[in-house]
Amino acid sequence: MTFDSYNVEARERVKCISGITGVPLSTQWHIEGYYYGIQIAQFGMSHYSKHMTQKPPTKQVYENAEGSVQSRWSSSNKYCLVENEEDKERNSRVIKFSTPDSIPLGSGASLVLGNTMEFILSFDLKMVANGSLSVVLETNDKMKQYTIHYITNSLVIDYDLKSNIYYGIGPSRTWRHMARDLLTDLKKGIGLTTKKQAKKVRIAIQKVSRLIVRGRGYIDNVTLSTSEHLTQFFDASQWMYLNQDKKTGGWKNDVERRLEGYPPIPAGWISAMGQGQGMSVLSRAYHVFHDPKYIVALSHALQPFTKSSEQGGVRATFLKTYTWYEEYPTKPSSFVLNGFMYSLIGLYDFKSLLEHEFGFGSNEQPPKVSLQISSVDLPATYKLVKQLYHDGMTSLKAMLPLYDGGSRTFYDLRHFILGMPPNVARWDYHTTHLSQLVLLYSVSNEPVLKKYFDNWSGYLRGKVAKHN
Numbered sequence: 001m002t003f004d005s006y007n008v009e010a011r012e013r014v015k016c017i018s019g020i021t022g023v024p025l026s027t028q029w030h031i032e033g034y035y036y037g038i039q040i041a042q043f044g045m046s047h048y049s050k051h052m053t054q055k056p057p058t059k060q061v062y063e064n065a066e067g068s069v070q071s072r073w074s075s076s077n078k079y080c081l082v083e084n085e086e087d088k089e090r091n092s093r094v095i096k097f098s099t100p101d102s103i104p105l106g107s108g109a110s111l112v113l114g115n116t117m118e119f120i121l122s123f124d125l126k127m128v129a130n131g132s133l134s135v136v137l138e139t140n141d142k143m144k145q146y147t148i149h150y151i152t153n154s155l156v157i158d159y160d161l162k163s164n165i166y167y168g169i170g171p172s173r174t175w176r177h178m179a180r181d182l183l184t185d186l187k188k189g190i191g192l193t194t195k196k197q198a199k200k201v202r203i204a205i206q207k208v209s210r211l212i213v214r215g216r217g218y219i220d221n222v223t224l225s226t227s228e229h230l231t232q233f234f235d236a237s238q239w240m241y242l243n244q245d246k247k248t249g250g251w252k253n254d255v256e257r258r259l260e261g262y263p264p265i266p267a268g269w270i271s272a273m274g275q276g277q278g279m280s281v282l283s284r285a286y287h288v289f290h291d292p293k294y295i296v297a298l299s300h301a302l303q304p305f306t307k308s309s310e311q312g313g314v315r316a317t318f319l320k321t322y323t324w325y326e327e328y329p330t331k332p333s334s335f336v337l338n339g340f341m342y343s344l345i346g347l348y349d350f351k352s353l354l355e356h357e358f359g360f361g362s363n364e365q366p367p368k369v370s371l372q373i374s375s376v377d378l379p380a381t382y383k384l385v386k387q388l389y390h391d392g393m394t395s396l397k398a399m400l401p402l403y404d405g406g407s408r409t410f411y412d413l414r415h416f417i418l419g420m421p422p423n424v425a426r427w428d429y430h431t432t433h434l435s436q437l438v439l440l441y442s443v444s445n446e447p448v449l450k451k452y453f454d455n456w457s458g459y460l461r462g463k464v465a466k467h468n
Contacts, residue, residue, distance in 0.1 A: 034254060095219050129217070131151075259330055
């Protein structure tokens with residue numbers, strides 16, 4: 001899959017990247033903004049893919065608490081203090097700052113940056129009291145300056161319609177590493193609207209002028225770079241781990257979903273596509289960070305695949321024969337193709353992780369099950385994920401002909417289930433079907449997948465099925 005070409009944060013239906021969690025807030029089905037697991041997983045996968053495929057970023061470190069601070073920092077008044085001190089928690093030197101409570105937002109201790117090339121800001125921050133971190137940007141908008149304020153409150157995003165944009169970053173009372181794409185934050189702020197789709201904004205940063213801290217706290221490793229993909233991937237991985245429902249193992253969607261011809265799906269539903277893409281993220285997270293908590297979350301993520309939609313899961317059966325994993329748990333089932341294949345890819349990723357990291361599936365040596373992963377029964381987990389993947393692939397091979405429209409693919413099977421006109425896939429979904437078939441063929445070598453890839457690729461060139 002071409003996740004390295006995704007730019008999730010730039011999507012019109014992404015309200016912004018949260019300053020609290022570091023992941024996207026969606027407005028696709030609700031204007032106020034909500035966390036949508038699928039979009040967050042795609043955000044994580046895109047940054048992981050870019051980290052793996054792109055050349056290393058260029059970086060400029062402006063403050064790492066080494067040497068004197070007087071030559072780099074300036075203050076709004078004599079009561080704004082900046083000191084270099086040892087932090088026992090981090091076992092390193094950090095910058096301690098303190099400013100009066102009475103000074104206005106955007107004032108305080110200032111660090112000149114003057115960067116015209118790198119627009120991804122990263123830093124380590126720990127606040128002792130309420131405060132803010134502000135970044136002054138020079139833009140090509142009639143040479144106008146904008147200031148982005150990252151404030152220690154729960155605000156999502158705001159814009160004063162002049163030159164100030166606000167993001168809440170929460171209390172930040174413990175050390176945290178943050179990475180902010182300043183151009184994205186600028187565009188989302190200026191484009192803020194009361195509609196589901198953000199306004200398109202054409203603007204460019206010409207210079208990251210300076211950074212200003214206000215309040216009382218500590219800061220370290222102030223850096224501007226051309227990318228910070230691994231941090232953004234970590235933020236997505238953390239969200240997937242922390243927001244998994246502990247009872248069901250699912251990533252619940254807290255908005256109502258409506259599909260034409262079906263009753264509304266109440267908020268709290270679980271998507272097989274979300275489960276699959278969540279597993280793809282967490283499988284890579286374990287591979288990169290080697291934290292056992294991701295294996296625990298992955299094992300729990302299998303639970304919805306074992307339960308029907310009526311039971312709060314994602315499992316359905318076609319003609320009482322073929323197992324299917326539902327992107328949308330509609331009643332009756334809708335059998336969405338792309339969501340099903342994404343779920344198979346996620347199952348494959350977890351199965352492959354267990355094989356490569358722990359030795360399952362190899363006849364040459366026993367699995368490395370001596371490593372304790374919390375309460376996870378690794379042999380039983382491998383057996384389950386292998387069976388779920390096998391059952392799904394069996395269904396895919398048998399049911400692919402039902403999605404062939406002769407000149408384009410079908411998105412789902414509502415024409416068969418509900419007797420209504422077919423839901424023909426848009427060309428972007430048609431090409432997604434092709435990308436998914438290529439990937440699944442590459443790991444399974446199943447001839448039927450190649451057959452339909454070849455046939456459906458022809459539809460992009462104007463080929464149509466034979467007729468009488």
